Amino acid sequence: MTARTRTRSVPGDWDTPHWMPTNGETVRRACGEDFDAVRVAADLAAPALAALGPYTGPVLANHTTRTWVFLVPPGSAPPGRWALGVRVMPRGAAIGIPPIGATGGRDIHWAVPPGQGTTYADDLKRILTGPLPPTAPAHGSGGQSSATSPASAPPRRPRPLSPALLNVGELFLTGHSDAQIAKELSRTVTTVRTNLRQIGNLFNAPNQALKAAALLAGGHLPPPAVQMTAPDLAPVDLAVLRVLAGVSRDAELPVELRPTGIFLDRVDELRERCAARTDAHLIALAAAWGLLPTLTSLAIAKEQT
Numbered sequence: 001m002t003a004r005t006r007t008r009s010v011p012g013d014w015d016t017p018h019w020m021p022t023n024g025e026t027v028r029r030a031c032g033e034d035f036d037a038v039r040v041a042a043d044l045a046a047p048a049l050a051a052l053g054p055y056t057g058p059v060l061a062n063h064t065t066r067t068w069v070f071l072v073p074p075g076s077a078p079p080g081r082w083a084l085g086v087r088v089m090p091r092g093a094a095i096g097i098p099p100i101g102a103t104g105g106r107d108i109h110w111a112v113p114p115g116q117g118t119t120y121a122d123d124l125k126r127i128l129t130g131p132l133p134p135t136a137p138a139h140g141s142g143g144q145s146s147a148t149s150p151a152s153a154p155p156r157r158p159r160p161l162s163p164a165l166l167n168v169g170e171l172f173l174t175g176h177s178d179a180q181i182a183k184e185l186s187r188t189v190t191t192v193r194t195n196l197r198q199i200g201n202l203f204n205a206p207n208q209a210l211k212a213a214a215l216l217a218g219g220h221l222p223p224p225a226v227q228m229t230a231p232d233l234a235p236v237d238l239a240v241l242r243v244l245a246g247v248s249r250d251a252e253l254p255v256e257l258r259p260t261g262i263f264l265d266r267v268d269e270l271r272e273r274c275a276a277r278t279d280a281h282l283i284a285l286a287a288a289w290g291l292l293p294t295l296t297s298l299a300i301a302k303e304q305t
Contacts (some may be wrong), residue, residue, distance in 0.1 A: 032091030036077040041085035057119035061111040076114035077121035175277025212280035223288035230289035
């Protein structure tokens, strides 16, 4: 099985920063030179990351200390406390910078590695000092970041999506790639990606699986028709599906499946067993088979009204 790419693919202002370690070991870097660092309590950091949306700047997580660190452009975050549980690290304070491949575990690792985009201090402060969306407590067992496991079911929006978003969403649920959706709808790939980003922003859904779950749980689209019968899945497989869809917390998983890399490997296996093209397709198939009743009942009820 080919390993999945576990980082977002859109380059940003932090593409290949020179301050990253090159020897595979964690190094100490001083704040205020190449970046400012905002240390955030874990229970605040996960919903803040979800609220920032896709393509954020680098974010470090440490499940042992239960703190995350958002890296923002240097000089943009004056030191001090923004809110309870949030502190801008003073200039010269050293923090650990792990290698780019460190994306899981209990100790310091990348919740969002460099190269995905930029988080601006003003946006982060606004989110952290305002009301945050409800989410689960941060993972305390070396589990996945909010990029792969938000804490609660995707919020349902009463107002309908536009026809343009629904058309994209329908093909998205069947596992079409951005290019395939663009060709099918006679749109540009850029337009399709913008539409998918809009869906993600509407539902605080930063990844494919959560976008699919939001479209289904909100009743905007029914599960796609399927010909294949559901494979025989073990209870742990169903738990993985529920966590992937955001309707369960990772505490439902066995401890050995909670680290990000192991969890994603299990998701890859499920995709192969279910003949799913993408994570979104996997969630849609699971809903169609009735394996995610929280999503299925809402979507089917909407379809029948």
